[in-house]
Amino acid sequence: MENFARRRDRFEMFDSMDSPALNLSFPLELPDFRPWCKANGLPPFHVLLCAVLRAAMKIENFRWRIHDGEVFEIDRLIPSFTVINQHNDLNFAMFEWSDDLREFAARGSAAREAASNMVQFNEPYRALAPREAKHQMFVTCIPWLAFTSIQHPTAALACPDIPSLAWGKFRDGAPGQLVLPFSVQAHHGFVDGFHVHQLGEQIAAELAAIIEPT
Incomplete structure (x- = not known):
């Protein structure tokens, strides 16, 4: 926590505000990993989810709570991530982490299937103890929309300490690239615009490492 101690004065300034949330939405350019997913029988959503979460955990500021x-x-x-059930209502899928990409995708797909078949709210998700719930990044995918901004809900307006991440509709970019709208909401006492930039760069690096292993 040495790095946090160095910016505690910034944290205290933002934390004293009614809403200390930083919200940024931007077009994120990534290696086009879809052909690799198809060739390897892996769902693109879960591959991207794994890359996003790996990237966030490698940037210390996104680990503070x-x-x-x-x-x-x-x-x-x-x-964890949002899903739509058979009645087009929101629910949350949740599963145990795995460092193995194929196992991560299998667990995520099973969690999606289970949550999408629930009529009621996912009880294990709702039953997380307050401190245990801090071990999340809130993730949502809106694949139908090329959104340009988004406002994430927070349990307490003054405490947006769990980062909220969202992405939308893919489009082709430069050769070998794709572009998607990406949104980051985080506590400004922890995360600045530079760290959001770092996150975008790291997500691209994680995907490159997956599809082009050395």
Whole structure:
């Protein structure tokens, strides 16, 4: 937490505001990983989800959280993401992390299937203890829309410490690239625009490492 101690004065300034949230939406250019997914029988959503979460965990500022008024750093993630059930209502899928991409995708696909078949809200997700819930990044995909901005809900307006990440409709970019709208909401006491830039760069690097292993 040495790096947090160095910016504690910035944290205290933003944390004293009614809403300390930083919200940025931008076009994110990535290696086109879809052909690789097709060739390897893996769903593009879960490959991208894995890359996004790996990237976020490699940037310290995205690992800081607040619990009972104290800042701490998470060392693991509980992957979760939004799904639509058979009635077109929102639910949340949640599963246990795996460092193995194929196992990660299998667990994520099973969690999606289970959550999409639930009429009621996913009870295990809702039952997470407050500190345990901090081991998340809130993730949503809106594949129908090339959105240009988004406002994520927060449980407490003054405590947006769990980052909220969203992406939308893919489009072709330069040869070998794709572009998608990407949104990051985080506590400005932890995350600045530069760290959002770092996240975008790291996501691209994670995907490149997946599809072009050395």
